[in-house]
Amino acid sequence: MQKKPIYIGIAIVLSLLAIFYFFSRGGVEEGFEIMAKVNQGDFRVEITTSGELQALNSVEILGPSEARRYRVGNITIESMVDEGTIVKQGDFIASLDRTELFGRLEDRRIDLEQNKALYEQTQLDTSLVLRQERDNLINMEYEVGAMKLILDQSQYEPPAIIKQNEYNYEKAKRDLEQAKERYRIKTLQEKARMVEVSARLREVQLEVSQIEEVLKKFTVTAPQNGMVIYYQGRGGKIKEGSQISSWNPVVATLPDLSSMQSVTYVNEVDIRKVKSGQKVELGLDAFPERNYTGEVLKVANVGQQRPNSDAKVFEVIIKVNESDASMRPSMTTSNTIIIEKLENVLYVPLEAINVMNDSVNYVFLENKKKQEVKLGLANANDIVIEMGLSEGQEVYLSTPAWSENTSITLLEELNGKRNPELDFSVPITDSEIQTMNTSKNGRIRNQ
Template sequence: MQAENKVEMSALVMGQIVNLAVREGDAVKKGDFLLQIDRNRAAAEEAGSNAALRASLADRDTARATMEQAERDFERTRRNYEARITSEAEFQKTRSGLETSRSTFEAAQNRVDQMRAGLNANRDTLSKTTVRAPIDGVVTTLRVKAGEVTVIGTMNNPGTQLLTISDMSTVEAVLMVDETDTPTVQVGQKTLLGIDAYPGRPFEGLVTEVGNSPILRDDPDLQGLTTTSDAINFKVKAKVVMPPPGIRPGFSVTADIITGTKPKVPAVPLAAVVVRDSPRGERTEAGKLKTEEGVYALREDKAVFTPVKTGISGELMVEVLTGVKPGEEIITGPFKALRQIKDGDRVKRMSEKERKAAEGEGAGTS
């Protein structure tokens, strides 16, 4: 089980945790103070950037005044040059001075922009030393203590994981579904969830997500769960319609996903369906012997293999579309026993008492 909406919070700045205001299990509101990372270094860098910005602003103002004076000098020299009062050399000198002053002002303006960007970056770093709750929820995991030093994540190394906040008002079950069942699972289907912490109380759920690729070992939604190395499973998420009070992330859950329902249709026990090689020796394009699915019908106390076409199935029963009629007796029993039956074998009905005594060692009829 997990919250549908949760936030894994990591350190965004490096420093020592000087104040930890929450404990695991605490309820928090968006914006609540969670912890404080030492801000002295970040504050000093912010103050230095602020001073550098003020200095660059003063340099820019000086450069602007120089440029404006150069513009006035150039206009006066230009008029004198056009009146043949000033020489061309003096005119060119004044124009060159104007161009230089303009370049100096532009460079000063660029330094102001650079200093302002640095100040904004340092202010952002300073703000990140104070960690606040990004959502309403419960602190479901707390991974740090006061006095510990946080580090920032890099490409190859994750940063310090601080805590997890989960909104437990909306809870979902993360399920592992075998690849053979995945094609029948669709978003919106109902599920019956069994949560181990609430024995005997099924909970209704709705499928909200069906994975498109097999589950990876490092899937963050399935940490701590293991499967056999050969199993291929897909992740399916189901929202719990009415989660019980006190539910916690990490609770174990099993689910029955209702992929289809058909009332009043012919059905047989799953254990009665067997697969045998084609008696006609038919083969596939790959050269393998074809197989056919069927049941052994009980006719005149003999087992008669009857090919069937099956439909949807549940845990115990499977729908029969063609092959046997409603009310017809079929033979059921352990898989090993059914494999030994041959078409035409004489079969004895077992009483309920005999069936219980056999404890699955022999075949019976159903």
């Protein structure tokens, strides 16, 4: 009784071995071949890729580019709203570190106070100098009058005294004219000094006010309504704690969500098939139930190597035709680029096609015949049959057991159009092909 389970186990093992041997020896060769029908209908050649949504147009949110005028190179972002925040025009976006520019402002304010003091001092000096010159002119005019009176009263004096009084009068008039000219020149000089001091004061005042205006821009606000998307810089996304350059002070972007595009990459093998204007069917991984349409907008002329990949790819920009509030930048899209579309054609699975010597394409028919076919366009799964089959026929997807020593029925329409070295116009069996392959002068060479 104890040996009964052992016998049962041995029997099971032997049964399994028998089944395996039966199948490996082709015991079901005739019953388990996979077949497919020749279908007729619309046929599409397409390329499927995944992409990333981006806004077709976006507005950059800028920090104070004017900061570079005051030798402020890099600015640190102290605080910033979360990415994806919906904002309205004028809403807070980010606050930037003002420390360095505050130092520049304090220096200019000190200059402003010094220039104000210099302006007031120059005003006082000018007033004193010109007042002295005016007083001197008044005294000169009195002197001329006195000399004129003396001359008038000396008409009865000796001629020598009259002559002396005339000289004194003329000298007084000449001194008065010289004093007037000196006053004119002095006025111009003092006016020039005031203009120079005033210009310098206005320059420093303007610079102080400009720095104060620039400091206001260190609180960055939204230029319009939209969704905040962090800017992708060389070192990664610009976020709180990052530094921006005053030469490229982009803090974030506000994409126009009403017009979107999908950025995808096509490998170098398929890129020759992709052209601008081709139709595209799109889907969102986040919302698989929704379908959209698009159009190839741009195909890159130069390839690039993607990270962690040895294959070269080309960037393809696809414009999304529809507008949907569900679409967000950076969402993953599935893109089906329709390369070509044929209507009402025959096609079979790619697995049904057999090739002999790169010259003859044929299929195995359900009536145990080999039939040559003329092929057309192919996609990832099926291939168009231009000649040799009809709708509803069944073909084998694998090589059947009866394939040996079965001749290929050739298409008369292809006579003379095959490879000249391999062309033939009568059916040839597999055994005849084997015989020909043994001879260097045979008409057919194996692949």
